[in-house]
Amino acid sequence: NAGVTQTPKFRVLKTGQSMTLLCAQDMNHEYMYWYRQDPGMGLRLIHYSVGEGTTAKGEVPDGYNVSRLKKQNFLLGLESAAPSQTSVYFCASREPGRRYTGELFFGEGSRLTVL
Amino acid sequence: TQLLEQSPQFLSIQEGENLTVYCNSSSVFSSLQWYRQEPGEGPVLLVTVVTGGEVKKLKRLTFQFGDARKDSSLHITAAQPGDTGLYLCAAILGGSNYKLTFGKGTLLTVNP
Numbered sequence: 001n002a003g004v005t006q007t008p009k010f011r012v013l014k015t016g017q018s019m020t021l022l023c024a025q026d027m028n029h030e031y032m033y034w035y036r037q038d039p040g041m042g043l044r045l046i047h048y049s050v051g052e053g054t055t056a057k058g059e060v061p062d063g064y065n066v067s068r069l070k071k072q073n074f075l076l077g078l079e080s081a082a083p084s085q086t087s088v089y090f091c092a093s094r095e096p097g098r099r100y101t102g103e104l105f106f107g108e109g110s111r112l113t114v115l
Numbered sequence: 116t117q118l119l120e121q122s123p124q125f126l127s128i129q130e131g132e133n134l135t136v137y138c139n140s141s142s143v144f145s146s147l148q149w150y151r152q153e154p155g156e157g158p159v160l161l162v163t164v165v166t167g168g169e170v171k172k173l174k175r176l177t178f179q180f181g182d183a184r185k186d187s188s189l190h191i192t193a194a195q196p197g198d199t200g201l202y203l204c205a206a207i208l209g210g211s212n213y214k215l216t217f218g219k220g221t222l223l224t225v226n227p
């Protein structure tokens with residue numbers, strides 16, 4: 001049972017380079033999310049999607065773009081990486097539950113360092 | 116402004132001790148979840164509470180949802196080293212069914 005899979009797990013970039021993080025889920029979930037986690041800051045929502053072909057901004061969207069061309073995949077792009085984007089990125093998926101109770105399933109994280 | 120305030124931020128105790136961590140907000144929650152995150156892994160759901168005053172037990176963990184649905188607590192009895200991790204509360208605020216907002220977490224260390 002794969003659940004939520006993120007690739008790559010580690011990446012080092014130079015300032016100004018671009019890259020894409022891939023998230024794949026095999027649970028047929030409608031909702032998908034990208035969070036970043038920094039020391040002392042908790043998990044902050046970057047972008048999210050409520051279905052194939054839809055995306056929306058979260059709490060900290062600047063410097064990131066996303067796409068959800070297929071229901072099972074959610075891509076996070078950095079067009080011009082900055083040191084402030086050094087972080088651990090988590091993808092998550094969720095099936096909408098009754099009374100807002102749906103469980104969030106997370107990937108193992110992608111550690112990105114921007115030099 | 117942090118919508119969900121967790122306290123304490125750090126907690127280091129000895130095996131066998133009891134502890135309580137808190138999650139508070141000025142907003143009313145539609146529901147509240149507690150997750151635990153171990154190093155190098157993503158968070159994993161422990162419990163969801165939806166009714167004001169609700170108490171749920173998961174082995175040595177007791178979760179309580181405040182009557183006004185603005186706060187929650189997690190109590191661990193006889194802590195074990197395996198309980199070590201980052202405990203995160205998360206809630207859907209403002210009536211949205213889409214966005215789960217997380218607190219900054221409580222980092223618990225249980226020493227043998």
